[in-house]
Amino acid sequence: MNELSPEAKELLTIASGADDPSIDDKARVRRALMAAVAAGAVTGVAAAAGASGAASSVGTAASAATAGGAAGAGAVSVGAASVGAASVGAGAVGGGAVAGSALGAKVLALLVAVGAGTTVAVTKPWSEEPSAVEAREQAAVDSRSQVTAERPRTSAATSAQQASDVVPPVVDESIAAPSETSPEAPALDPSGASTSEPARPSTRRPRENVVAPSADTLATELVLLRRARAALAANDLAEATRALDEHTATFADGALRAEREGTRALVRCAERPDPEVARAFASAHPGSPLAARVRAACDAE
Amino acid sequence: MLAVSPSGTNEEIEASGPRSRPVVPAFDRVYEEHFDFVWRSARRLGVADEALDDVAQEIFLVVHRKLAEFEGRSSLRTWLYAIARRVVSDHRRSARRKRPHTPLPETLSSTATPHGDAVRQQAATILHAFLESLPDEQREVFVLAELEQMTAPEIAEATAAPVNTVYSRLRLARQAFERCVARHRARLGRES
Numbered sequence: 348m349n350e351l352s353p354e355a356k357e358l359l360t361i362a363s364g365a366d367d368p369s370i371d372d373k374a375r376v377r378r379a380l381m382a383a384v385a386a387g388a389v390t391g392v393a394a395a396a397g398a399s400g401a402a403s404s405v406g407t408a409a410s411a412a413t414a415g416g417a418a419g420a421g422a423v424s425v426g427a428a429s430v431g432a433a434s435v436g437a438g439a440v441g442g443g444a445v446a447g448s449a450l451g452a453k454v455l456a457l458l459v460a461v462g463a464g465t466t467v468a469v470t471k472p473w474s475e476e477p478s479a480v481e482a483r484e485q486a487a488v489d490s491r492s493q494v495t496a497e498r499p500r501t502s503a504a505t506s507a508q509q510a511s512d513v514v515p516p517v518v519d520e521s522i523a524a525p526s527e528t529s530p531e532a533p534a535l536d537p538s539g540a541s542t543s544e545p546a547r548p549s550t551r552r553p554r555e556n557v558v559a560p561s562a563d564t565l566a567t568e569l570v571l572l573r574r575a576r577a578a579l580a581a582n583d584l585a586e587a588t589r590a591l592d593e594h595t596a597t598f599a600d601g602a603l604r605a606e607r608e609g610t611r612a613l614v615r616c617a618e619r620p621d622p623e624v625a626r627a628f629a630s631a632h633p634g635s636p637l638a639a640r641v642r643a644a645c646d647a648e
Numbered sequence: 649m650l651a652v653s654p655s656g657t658n659e660e661i662e663a664s665g666p667r668s669r670p671v672v673p674a675f676d677r678v679y680e681e682h683f684d685f686v687w688r689s690a691r692r693l694g695v696a697d698e699a700l701d702d703v704a705q706e707i708f709l710v711v712h713r714k715l716a717e718f719e720g721r722s723s724l725r726t727w728l729y730a731i732a733r734r735v736v737s738d739h740r741r742s743a744r745r746k747r748p749h750t751p752l753p754e755t756l757s758s759t760a761t762p763h764g765d766a767v768r769q770q771a772a773t774i775l776h777a778f779l780e781s782l783p784d785e786q787r788e789v790f791v792l793a794e795l796e797q798m799t800a801p802e803i804a805e806a807t808a809a810p811v812n813t814v815y816s817r818l819r820l821a822r823q824a825f826e827r828c829v830a831r832h833r834a835r836l837g838r839e840s
Contacts, residue, residue, distance in 0.1 A: 351794065351822055355829045358771050363795055365772030368687040368704075376687075376704045377679065383709055580702055644698065 375636040382569040568594060568603045575610050579617065587614045609637030616645035672716055673724065679708060685725060686732055692779055692791045693736040707735045722805050729806040778828045782821055789814055790821035
């Protein structure tokens with residue numbers, strides 16, 4: 348290979364650092380990733396686990412965690428949407444949160460088979476706010492195990508079997524080692540469909556018979572925010588605003604309040620860039636990892 | 649480096665993998681060590697700044713899901729890149745459908761120090777414009793070779809192309825880059 352000229356190399360050297368993420372970027376994505384896995388824990392179980400038994404008791408707890416009402420409906424419907432997206436196997440990224448949930452659901456399908464507590468084990472290493480988040484996660488575990496204990500279903504064995512049936516496609520779903528990947532076939536493997544195949548969301552109605560005050564509200568908060576982010580990514584600002592309003596109504600002082608307001612600022616500036624919005628956000632939530640992003644969106648033009 | 653939880657993802661993944669395979673690297677370690685690479689790669693593959701978060705997250709969700717299947721036949725970076733380019737490719741397809749407006753050519757991370765930034769920013773702008781002008785297959789070869797210092801066989805594996813093809817793409821990309829540098833020479837010299 349012929350080499351680049353020294354001048355060209357120098358330009359590359361100067362420019363090369365510019366694409367690196369900041370510490371904020373890294374932390375922000377990590378948190379979003381944690382959120383997606385956690386949201387997958389709710390929607391994935393609800394959508395993929397089916398009607399009853401052990402798996403359903405997890406789904407039940409998760410739904411209970413949504414404190415019922417519109418928020419619960421939101422969680423479930425996102426789950427359904429995820430399965431749909433996975434089945435089609437298209438637009439995995441463009442959908443933002445929805446696609447994230449689809450993958451989260453698949454991750455979760457694997458986890459369900461390992462054991463209900465696994466979900467928590469997985470989210471822990473990602474936890475950025477150990478005290479708050481882990482406490483909530485723990486509460487979720489507790490409520491799950493309670494529900495499982497108090498509400499044994501006869502079909503538990505069947506359902507557990509069902510859950511483990513979900514796993515092989517996930518594991519075996521050949522990610523075709525990179526060397527086998529055709530450059531002409533860049534699509535994410537649509538075999539995601541196979542993982543959601545056993546899903547029978549229509550048969551499940553966990554929300555009606557559950558009252559669980561020790562709810563995992565964080566998971567619901569995450570679902571709403573992911574919905575807002577997905578809508579924003581798809582330029583559906585009205586839907587983004589709806590999701591954010593829902594979050595405000597249900598979790599006015601929620602753990603993810605700053606994220607909500609940051610996302611709201613992004614939505615506003617997507618409608619019309621306004622530096623004032625960024626300033627207001629920065630002063631209300633100093634140090635938010637979203638600040639840079641909000642500034643970038645609002646300072647436009 | 650993240651503190652590794654004693655009962656975290658790592659063990660789950662390792663426990664679920666067949667015994668014959670080598671130990672799968674822990675997910676949080678992969679994230680810690682390779683996030684920058686994935687982020688840069690997505691950016692250089694043309695992902696707009698405001699979409700970077702979602703794309704990076706998507707890539708790592710796939711990594712999270714697939715890590716147990718990583719066989720160690722390729723280097724981890726090669727494997728990660730192969731995932732990244734598929735996710736980015738999907739993203740670009742759907743972004744073309746959905747996005748009526750063009751994104752701002754502004755960097756998302758505004759934490760860089762002010763001094764020396766003008767030059768670096770300008771060099772980056774030139775580089776990005778250049779990368780955008782390249783055909784996809786040349787762009788990624790150029791990036792991996794010149795910016796990520798991958799070897800030709802590694803690039804061949806990451807991009808699923810024959811080694812000879814990698815060489816010829818690289819040659820073309822380098823020639824194009826030299827032309828680009830020549831065009832900007834005066835400007836760079838003046839401002840640095």
